Amino acid sequence: MPAESPRPLQFATQAVHAGTAPDPATGARAQPIYLTNGFVFESNEQAADIFAMRATGFSYSRGSNPTVAALERRVAALEGAKAAVAVASGQSAVLLVLLTLMQSGDAYVSSSRLFGGSLGLMRRLETRYGLTPHFTRGLEPADFEAAITPATRAIVCESIVNPCGTVADLAGIAAVARRHGLPLVVDNTLASPALIRPIEHGADVVVHSTSKFLSGSGTVIGGIVCDAGRFDWEGSGRYNLITEPWPDYDGLVVSERFPETAFATACRLFGLRDLGPGLSPMNAFLTLTGTETLPLRMERHCANARAVAAFLRDHPKVDWVSYPSLPGQSGEAVAARYAPQGAGAIFTVALKGGEPAALRFITGLRLISHLVNIGEIKSLAIHPATTTHRQLRHDEKAAACVGPETVRLSIGLESIEDLIADIAQSLDALV
Structure with missing residues (x-):
């Protein structure tokens, strides 16, 4: 990014500059592609601290990579999010969000009008893993409210519906989510942040298939999850991966250690370190190039x-x-x-x-x-x-x-x- 500006940068400028800077080692202006699976540690202590989440840094490209991190910073900036996690596909992004928010026996409210692949995934997760979608009758906020039950853990919709092009009343749906203490998850693929920024209308989590408008070229597959950083995870008490200790991370409580990026951090720990659908550095670079235009x-x-x-x-x-x-x-x-x-x-x-x-x-x-x-x-x-x-x-x-x-x-x-x-x-x- 350029030196700190006296005023916020406009969207078109962020699309070109956000998340990147001239390479300090070489002066390269384009984002370098770090085609490496691992990164050398400076010491045993640094390696242990990174793996225990006591320090930030790169260890293995499945969890984070400098090229992928640049894309995450840029899309987070364009969406007005606190953090983002890039993954291998848009389908992986939807899967990661649902699995991070819920465990077997939980439910969520979903728009009945979604991309067919999302609907297929949701039904498979219900029959195999007990994550129950309650589909709305229509797209009005009242339709979402009517589908909420005590087991509901989230509300899911698209900003622009695939494929009919209907635009959702995001603020109205967000108001329903707030009344019930639920996070609103919005798939913003068809709009892109250039047309709609769901976080400005009350969304808590935004997902994209970066294979579409963000890259624009038809050459790559990718997905991304954006965390607005404002949902009260601890107050709800419903999301154990975010608010309860992780024994394998020395009792780390994600919402306490990372209060502004709790959801993104949980997605990275569970989704990338455990499940593993990481985005390749080459695909991240090509998507970064696409976002510029x-x-x-x-x-x-x-x-x-x-x-x-x-x-x-x-x-x-x-x-x-x-x-x-x-x-x-x-x-x-x-x-x-x-x-x-x-x-x-x-x-x-x-x-x-x-x-x-x-x-x-x-x-x-x-x-x-x-x-x-x-x-x-x-x-x-x-x-x-x-x-x-x-x-x-x-x-x-x-x-x-x-x-x-x-x-x-x-x-x-x-x-x-x-x-x-x-x-x-x-x-x-x-x-």
Whole structure:
């Protein structure tokens, strides 16, 4: 980071500078890639202190690495968090949060509209490990409150829902969480901190699949967990990994030793040292490079997505489009409140010809790639009902706007004229 500024740095500046500095050993301005699994200790005492959490430092790259730490600092700064823990994938980030917060017999409230992989993970954790998700009927704050039970340990939602693009009322859901003394966990992948910063609206934990907008290139897999640092873990008395002694760390109580980063520290100890889904230094470096252009990319993503959604909404072969930043769309007021720049670049579109038309539309695209990822600089299309959300029941697919007639689009940074031309020619070819 540059020398201390007389005022806080703006978001675009943080995206370029936060978490990094010229390398003191060589003067290199780009963040070095530390491709090493271990680090030499200065003494026996230092090694013992690092492993006992009495001192900070690098020991083994599964738990921490200088390149990965730079990414953690940058994303924490962009999200307004106290600390972050980078992991091997977004799925690992969700798993790590749930396992750190809960033990067998506990429950949590989750939005019923989530990425299909998250829903699949939650159901597997319930049947195998007794972590019970209570899914909401809708996305209103009252729906979350109605699902809370004495066993509830957290509330989980997405800031922008994958894949329908609905923007959640984060402040309203956070108020429910506070009334019940529960942490609010928000998956901010589809928004990125360039569009929405959930901590500013009351979130306690923010997760990302860094494989999407944060890196933007479609070349890496990664995830990250951000700790807002303000939840009263000790006051709740419900989270044993955070508030009870760890015998293998000489009785360390994480919330006492690390009061502002208790959740992140517990995630690192349990998630990285015990479970082991560490992020590679190379993937961290590539993601760091991607974050430098995040504000510029998100501006173009939103502008392109709005134009494509408007074109599709008015096309005679389209039944509906679920992009809330369009005038008159469902959820328009909430989207304008939380994401005034635009509701991201991911949305669904339903073809009047049903599933056959949806599948033919995808295969007829020439510029837009038929690919399962989202949030890349290249535009992408997928049929969620048979891929990413295939495990949902028919009624769940309808509620999530991923019925058989539905295509999910991830709009990239190409020229808008070329994107619309590609979509138009594919639609024109439909019978």
